[in-house]
Amino acid sequence: MRDPFMRALGIEVEALSPEEARLAVVVGADHLNLHGTAHGGLLYALADAAFALLSNQTAKAVALSTRIDYFRPVRPGERVEARAEVVHRGRRTASYRVRLAVGDRPVGQFVGTVFHLEAS
Amino acid sequence: MRDPFMRALGIEVEALSPEEARLAVVVGADHLNLHGTAHGGLLYALADAAFALLSNQTAKAVALSTRIDYFRPVRPGERVEARAEVVHRGRRTASYRVRLAVGDRPVGQFVGTVFHLEAS
Amino acid sequence: MRDPFMRALGIEVEALSPEEARLAVVVGADHLNLHGTAHGGLLYALADAAFALLSNQTAKAVALSTRIDYFRPVRPGERVEARAEVVHRGRRTASYRVRLAVGDRPVGQFVGTVFHLEAS
Amino acid sequence: MRDPFMRALGIEVEALSPEEARLAVVVGADHLNLHGTAHGGLLYALADAAFALLSNQTAKAVALSTRIDYFRPVRPGERVEARAEVVHRGRRTASYRVRLAVGDRPVGQFVGTVFHLEAS
Known part of the structure; x- marks a missing residue:
């Protein structure tokens, strides 16, 4: 279920059904930005991985457009969960x-839109 | 100039001024999704890193909200540039x-908004 | 509670508290696009008005960035509600x-981010 | 070329080609929010109308997702142009x-994504 990028970043899948995906990552030394907090790209990658897994549960889906809003910094050692x-x-x-x-x-909050290949 | 997350992903800085940032990454085996193409999170991380470097050139900037639109898949071995x-x-x-x-x-195209800490 | 733009478009406020705003509009002849369905700008204006009322309940708030996703067309005579x-x-x-x-x-779904003037 | 919503809001088309659309509106009394400046919904409607005209020049296009960022308030009597x-x-x-x-x-800046009906 995990793709190479998720594995490289240490992202784990906690739950996956057609209605929900729950993934998590613990912020490590390789995940930091210049301020010493979790890089926006890491939080995005976590959310995007959850979005990709869930959106492909019922169709072959291609991501078109996403948005992420950041609410506050995440520190090293903290565990971030995406639902x-x-x-x-x-x-x-x-x-x-x-x-x-x-x-x-x-x-943070992420929203994303996909296009379905081979819509039935 | 590179933060730990950029280094872990192999993102390089090609040019940086107060008006422009140009970064690039070559898509490797660790960057792929289940379809065998570049993970959305990698493309985002590249764009976000360029955004972060440029937005911190003239102020201390915190990312608030970003959007990315994906136009087509990127294959292993291809070099993606972010301007x-x-x-x-x-x-x-x-x-x-x-x-x-x-x-x-x-x-793809990315847009992002920052908040300036300690606005002068 | 209604501003001039809301009045001109016929947008009504159904409920407003610090935690929720509920507004509605009935799609009329002046609200249509060339396909004869509700203009995206009308659906946005309804959502944005709800966002503006709610975000100003607890602070003086200025809109920075918003996103709207459209799920399906809305026809003349239909009543759209924004929560x-x-x-x-x-x-x-x-x-x-x-x-x-x-x-x-x-x-449809709308998300929006505000900046607080005179943060206490 | 103008749809009913554009006419109701006083939005004018200045130029339209397959590569560019340029529209404008003068902010009037009916376009204001509670702060007495142009409503976000008006600026959005102007941008969205330009987006709709341009995206339908070469295909039948349906809007999927848009984003608008607001840079500063617009006052009554000012003429806003969308390119x-x-x-x-x-x-x-x-x-x-x-x-x-x-x-x-x-x-302000707006970005939008459409889906093409009957892709050739």
């Missing part, structure tokens, strides 16, 4: 939301 | 655009 | 989500 | 950018 949910599934396109949190503290 | 430019710099916030390309073929 | 909720409220910035629906059928 | 350009046109999807300005002062 992806379905916002809308249409025939040709679908939309998902992913919430990022450290424990019960929200650290 | 970040200033769209608008205000006192408290600023906006940037990053174009992603393989050679002269566009593969 | 805005708080995603995250920080000291200097905050994020909101607005769901758009016709009855219980989702027609 | 839409092509970022990428693919077979099934396409991306556009719209810059908003009052004279040569940028006031």
Whole structure:
């Protein structure tokens, strides 16, 4: 279930169903930006991996456009969890939301839109 | 100039000035998704790194919100370049655009907004 | 509570609290695009009005960046409802989500980020 | 060329080709928010109208997802111009950018993605 990029970053899959994906990563030394906190690209990669797994559960899906909002910095050693949910599934396109949190503290929100190849 | 996350991903800085940042990465085996093409998170990380370097040239900047649109898949061995430019710099916030390309073929576009700490 | 733009478009406020804003509009002849369905700008204006009312409940807030995803067309005579909720409220910035629906059928999703003037 | 929503808002088309759309509106009393400046929904509607006209020049296009960033307030009586350009046109999807300005002062940036019906 994990692709090479997820493995390289240490992203783990905790739960996956057609309605939800839950992934997590512990912020390590290789994940940091110049301020010494988690790189935006790491938080994005975590959210994007959850989005990709969930959106491919019911169709072959290609990501078109995503957005991420960052709420606060994440520190080394903290464990970030991404929870992806379905916002809308249409025939040709679908939309998902992913919430990022450290424990019960929200650290970001991601939304993404996919295009379905071979819509039935 | 490179932070730990950029180094771990092999992202290189080609040019950096207050008006432009140009970064690049060659897609390797660790950068792939399940389809065998560059992970969205890698393309994002490249764009985000260019955005972060450029936005911190003239102020201490914190990323608030970004968007990336994906135009087509990028294959292993291809070299992706990100060119970040200033769209608008205000006192408290600023906006940037990053174009992603393989050679002269566009593969994505990123836009991002930052908040300036200690606005002068 | 309604500003001139909301009045000109016929947008009504159904509920407003620090945690939620609920607004609605009935799609009329002046709201249509060339396909004869509700203009994207109308659906956006409805969502944005809900976002503006909610984000100004607890601070003086200025919109920085928003995104809207469209799920399906809305027809003349249909009543669209926007439900805005708080995603995250920080000291200097905050994020909101607005769901758009016709009855219980989702027609779009909006997310928005504000900057707080005079953060306490 | 103008749809009913554009006419109701007073949006004018200045130029339209397969590569560019240029539209404008003068901010009037009906376009204001509670702060007495142009409503975000008006600026969005102007950008969205330029995006819709341009994206339908070469295909039947349906808007999927858009983003707008606001740089500064626009006052009553000011004339806002939107310049839409092509970022990428693919077979099934396409991306556009719209810059908003009052004279040569940028006031916002919009990006949008469409889906092509009946891709050839």
